[in-house]
Amino acid sequence: MARISAGVATSHVPAVGAAIDLGKTQDDYWKPLFQGYEYSKQWISENPPDVVFLVYNDHANAFSMDLIPTFAIGCAETFKPADEGWGPRKVPDVSGHPELASHITQSVIQDDFDLTVVNKMDVDHGLTVPLSLMFGQPQSWPCKVIPFAVNVVLYPVPSGLRCYLLGKAIRKAVDSFDRDLNVQIWGTGGMSHQLQGPRAGLINKAFDQSFLDQLIEQPQQLAEMPHLDYIRHGGSEGIELVMWLIMRGALDQNVQVKHRFYHVPASNTAVGHLILEH
Amino acid sequence: MARISAGVATSHVPAVGAAIDLGKTQDDYWKPLFQGYEYSKQWISENPPDVVFLVYNDHANAFSMDLIPTFAIGCAETFKPADEGWGPRKVPDVSGHPELASHITQSVIQDDFDLTVVNKMDVDHGLTVPLSLMFGQPQSWPCKVIPFAVNVVLYPVPSGLRCYLLGKAIRKAVDSFDRDLNVQIWGTGGMSHQLQGPRAGLINKAFDQSFLDQLIEQPQQLAEMPHLDYIRHGGSEGIELVMWLIMRGALDQNVQVKHRFYHVPASNTAVGHLILEH
Amino acid sequence: MSIDKPYEGIAGTTIFDHDMARQGYHLNQFCMSLMKSDNRERFKADQKAYLDQWSLTEDQKQAVLARDYNQLISLGGNIYFLAKIFSTDGLSFQYAASTMTGMSEQEYKTMMLNGGRQSEYPFPDEKGV
Amino acid sequence: MSIDKPYEGIAGTTIFDHDMARQGYHLNQFCMSLMKSDNRERFKADQKAYLDQWSLTEDQKQAVLARDYNQLISLGGNIYFLAKIFSTDGLSFQYAASTMTGMSEQEYKTMMLNGGRQSEYPFPDEKGV
Ligand SMILES: [Fe+3]
Ligand SMILES: [Fe+3]
Numbered sequence: 001m002a003r004i005s006a007g008v009a010t011s012h013v014p015a016v017g018a019a020i021d022l023g024k025t026q027d028d029y030w031k032p033l034f035q036g037y038e039y040s041k042q043w044i045s046e047n048p049p050d051v052v053f054l055v056y057n058d059h060a061n062a063f064s065m066d067l068i069p070t071f072a073i074g075c076a077e078t079f080k081p082a083d084e085g086w087g088p089r090k091v092p093d094v095s096g097h098p099e100l101a102s103h104i105t106q107s108v109i110q111d112d113f114d115l116t117v118v119n120k121m122d123v124d125h126g127l128t129v130p131l132s133l134m135f136g137q138p139q140s141w142p143c144k145v146i147p148f149a150v151n152v153v154l155y156p157v158p159s160g161l162r163c164y165l166l167g168k169a170i171r172k173a174v175d176s177f178d179r180d181l182n183v184q185i186w187g188t189g190g191m192s193h194q195l196q197g198p199r200a201g202l203i204n205k206a207f208d209q210s211f212l213d214q215l216i217e218q219p220q221q222l223a224e225m226p227h228l229d230y231i232r233h234g235g236s237e238g239i240e241l242v243m244w245l246i247m248r249g250a251l252d253q254n255v256q257v258k259h260r261f262y263h264v265p266a267s268n269t270a271v272g273h274l275i276l277e278h
Numbered sequence: 279m280a281r282i283s284a285g286v287a288t289s290h291v292p293a294v295g296a297a298i299d300l301g302k303t304q305d306d307y308w309k310p311l312f313q314g315y316e317y318s319k320q321w322i323s324e325n326p327p328d329v330v331f332l333v334y335n336d337h338a339n340a341f342s343m344d345l346i347p348t349f350a351i352g353c354a355e356t357f358k359p360a361d362e363g364w365g366p367r368k369v370p371d372v373s374g375h376p377e378l379a380s381h382i383t384q385s386v387i388q389d390d391f392d393l394t395v396v397n398k399m400d401v402d403h404g405l406t407v408p409l410s411l412m413f414g415q416p417q418s419w420p421c422k423v424i425p426f427a428v429n430v431v432l433y434p435v436p437s438g439l440r441c442y443l444l445g446k447a448i449r450k451a452v453d454s455f456d457r458d459l460n461v462q463i464w465g466t467g468g469m470s471h472q473l474q475g476p477r478a479g480l481i482n483k484a485f486d487q488s489f490l491d492q493l494i495e496q497p498q499q500l501a502e503m504p505h506l507d508y509i510r511h512g513g514s515e516g517i518e519l520v521m522w523l524i525m526r527g528a529l530d531q532n533v534q535v536k537h538r539f540y541h542v543p544a545s546n547t548a549v550g551h552l553i554l555e556h
Numbered sequence: 557m558s559i560d561k562p563y564e565g566i567a568g569t570t571i572f573d574h575d576m577a578r579q580g581y582h583l584n585q586f587c588m589s590l591m592k593s594d595n596r597e598r599f600k601a602d603q604k605a606y607l608d609q610w611s612l613t614e615d616q617k618q619a620v621l622a623r624d625y626n627q628l629i630s631l632g633g634n635i636y637f638l639a640k641i642f643s644t645d646g647l648s649f650q651y652a653a654s655t656m657t658g659m660s661e662q663e664y665k666t667m668m669l670n671g672g673r674q675s676e677y678p679f680p681d682e683k684g685v
Numbered sequence: 686m687s688i689d690k691p692y693e694g695i696a697g698t699t700i701f702d703h704d705m706a707r708q709g710y711h712l713n714q715f716c717m718s719l720m721k722s723d724n725r726e727r728f729k730a731d732q733k734a735y736l737d738q739w740s741l742t743e744d745q746k747q748a749v750l751a752r753d754y755n756q757l758i759s760l761g762g763n764i765y766f767l768a769k770i771f772s773t774d775g776l777s778f779q780y781a782a783s784t785m786t787g788m789s790e791q792e793y794k795t796m797m798l799n800g801g802r803q804s805e806y807p808f809p810d811e812k813g814v
Contacts, residue, residue: 015778060765064717065710069347070392075574085720085772102574106559109434114348114392117432119581153765154395155692155702156387176559192801196764197755199697200782201793203801228691233804236698237764265797267779293649338636342588343581353703363591363643380703384688397710431636433563433573454688470672474635475626477568478653479664481672506562511675514569515635543668545650 002100002174002181006047007247007255008040009215009274010130012056012188015267017089017129020137033271036261037133043258043275044134049184051097051144053104053170055246056126056188057152059084068154069116071166074123074147075101082122091128091137097144100177104146107173113166123147130188133273152189152240156227163242164223167249174250187247189240191262193269196236203270207233208262211241212272216257219248237269252278280378280455282463284325285525285533286318287493287552288411290334290466292403293545295367298410311549314539315411321536321553322412327462329375329422331382331448333524334404334466335430337362346432347394349444352401352425353379360400369406369415375422378455382424385451391444401425408466411551430467430518434505441520442501445527452528465525467518469540471547474514481548485511486540489519490550494535497526515547530556572634580632583620586610587637596644626656701763709761712749715739716766725773754785 016033019025025034061082063069076096081088105115127147135142151157158166167185174183191211194202211234214222223245230239259275294311297303303312339360341347354374359366383393405425413420429435436444445463452461469489472480489512492500501523508517537553563571570576577584586607589595599606607617619627620641628638642652654664667673692700699705706713715736718724728735736746748756749770757767771781783793796802 060713060717060763060768061720065706065713065766066398067345067347067350067394067396069345069394070387072345075578083720085725085769098578102578103559106434106574109348109436112437112440114436114440116345116347116350116394118345120344153701153763154706155700156384158387158392159390162390162392192804194698194802195778195782196758197697197699197785198787199695199802200785201796201802202804203797204804205800207804231692231698231700232695236700264800267777268782268797268801270801338584338588338634338639339591343577343584343637353707361591363596363640376707380707381688384703431572431634432577433571470675472569472673473649473653474629475568475570475656476658477566477673478656479667479673480675481668482675483671485675509563509569509571510566514571542671545648546653546668546672548672 002177002179002183004171004174004183004185004250005049005277006184007251007274007276008134008184008186009244009247009272010133010186010188011190011266011269011271011273012126012129013266013269013271014084014125014129017125017132020132021089033263033266036263036271036273039259040134040273040275041136048182049143050181051100051146051183053146053148053174053183053185054127054130054188055148055150055186055243056130057240057243058149059124059126060153061124062121062149068151069149070151070158071113072116072118072121072149073101073105074118074121074149075105076119076121079121079123079147081128082124084124089125089128091132092140094123094127094131094141094145094147097146100174100181100183101146103177104170104173107176108166108169111169111172113169121147121149126188130186148246150243150246152242157239157242159227160223160225160242160245163245164219164249167246170246171250185247185250187244189243190234190238191241191270191272192234192238194235194237195268199235201268202235203264204233204235205264205270208270208272212260212262212274215244215248215274216255216276219245251276254278280452280457280459280461282449282452282461282528283327283555284462285529285554286412286462286464287522287525287550288408288464288466289468289544289547289549289551290404290407291544291547291549292362292407295403295407295410298415299367311541311544314541314549314551317537318412318551318553319414326460327421328459329378329424329461331424331426331452331461331463332405332408332466333426333428333464333521334408335518335521336427337402337404338431339402340399340427346429347427348429348436349391350394350396350399350427351379351383352396352399352427353383354397354399357399357401357425359406360402362402367403367406369410370418372401372405372409372419372423372425375424378452378459378461379424381455382448382451385454386444386447389447389450391447399425399427404466408464426524428521428524430520435517435520437505438501438503438520438523441523442497442527445524448524449528463525463528465522467521468512468516469519469548469550470512470516472513472515473546477513479546480513481542482511482513483542483548486548486550490538490540490552493522493526493552494533494554497523529554532556570629576632577634578632580634582611583616583628583631583633584637586612587633587640590640590644599644623655625652699758705761706763707761709763711740712745712757712760712762713766715741716762716769719769719773728773752784754781
């Protein structure tokens, strides 16, 4: 049977993608950040997934104001890097896992999650930057990826608890897939940041560290934090962190922290990163 | 405050739309069917809604296999009749109610329904045929319409219970909208029919009548009927009936049956129709 | 996969689930293309050439050319998508449905006028349900 | 409407809810059009003429021309959509953010290098929360 072997959380800052693409990872500004991912690259080369279930959000690239799904699952064979306005990132196309993706879709819809099925979608930095951080710059990505896009742009976004319970439903679905697959689930976005208005540049280390602590130890309690607290304490774009709860919901109650990293700043953002096994 | 004053259930057979558009409603074949809607036209002229929340499904017109939302709510100002392959029906454009639609969206997403917001969508016979049946052939539709599209094409579709509970969430949302609006909720599609395979042409009057009885008297119990029973007893396309449960969920437990009508056949389909007040 | 498919026991009925949808993806998207009148004209002018622009299997192409709707459904077609083909042909849903039942259009029409295909409730002859 | 908006109490912050989205619909869709390089060229060649093809309010057009991002946000713009404008200008997210804070780009950069805008936890100075 398929099984979820690990969870990864990471920010997906577009400037980080640009730093990789432009060969700036050893610049003074970027070096400390990329050092925090050295362990991760080693770890993933020793624990290579067959499939990554990659929870991220689209940033007005695949979805305009014409259609905004709360939860969209990519069931296609292939997803191309989106042109976000200055040409697509020069990273490999993403290969999906249509069979597992549709198995999960069928299972979680029957568990009352109202997914939107997507068979044609370009994937933006929200999805490709985490792949670059974990896998570097290969000719092709070393595993299949199921893109799972969450609306965190148009308020209201799904609640933390909704996301956490969705994670549990995804776990149940993966566990019942009758092929031997090593699946990782990644939750991306965050941590504290605000990209707009006079409060732009907000960073809240105490909030972020507390979020990391609770995500590890008390995810259910954390899941009950209302949106308002994300926005107040983590900034208007800090609401992206609800996506980490989908990842966490798919893991056991008790997890082993293989890696924990936190860094400020990456452009406007605090960067957080966890590798959890169970 | 806004309030839901009544629920309407009706089949939305495309051939019925064609009969209206081609002036055949008095033909021998169609006359008994349209007679069943005479009361309804009278009733709605005496109980004119400000807004109809119209639950229907798209039939591979607005949504292709590229993107299939489980639940999509139309928040736009205007929706055009879809060209389903032989030119759009010559019926008026549909005017939405963006404020109420987005109020409902915000409310039900916070009640853990994972809607897809749609601001650009053509509406097919699933939506326009019920309008024609109830309002005839006016120059413009006499009320606003919020299109609510449910996936009933790609299995699995949402469960009856999910639909019923969504109806309750919609009710709560409408009740909390602070403008004085008379809102009707319509559930469309069904009744028993099968459009494909050697079993095409299936009609099950006993199933249909029992569905009507239970929808009126025991909706919660009916909501627990599994998909399989719809398909076995009501035909593969009879699964559309789950949409009637959204309508029913938005009404009180006790309803008054203003009108009940049943007719076979309309093309390949049994036609059912209810007007419920509470 | 180990998702339950209880509906597989229903005779004469194919449920359009994700496995069917994957198999029929290009077939159904070809059908969608017929919503544009330009494409309908091009299809009618040279069906085979038009079909060759789509990633259909040979079986799917043959079934389109033969208007074999049962076969198209077994190859992943969904009836609402396939409707674009018989609409392009100017044929009715009722006619198309009749071709799947082994009846003539007239026999099928008569059956419908007489109340449709009778099904007992509950359906007695299902296997395994 | 009577949907609660508890987030309205957060200083310096506009939440992109449905009311804002309705107000900014055409503005944001104009921004999306800048994802195509043809459109970027046409916009750069004659900004006013390009803007006139969209159903923006006069205020929205003026704010685009002035690159007044705070004003654009108050008129329904969302930052991820507005990003298409400063990307077209070849400017960074960090620069654009700085213009909204009343700081120079350098001041803003320095603030970020020093750990960002400091916020206490819990935030002490909210009104009404
Ligand atoms: Fe993001
Ligand atoms: Fe229908």
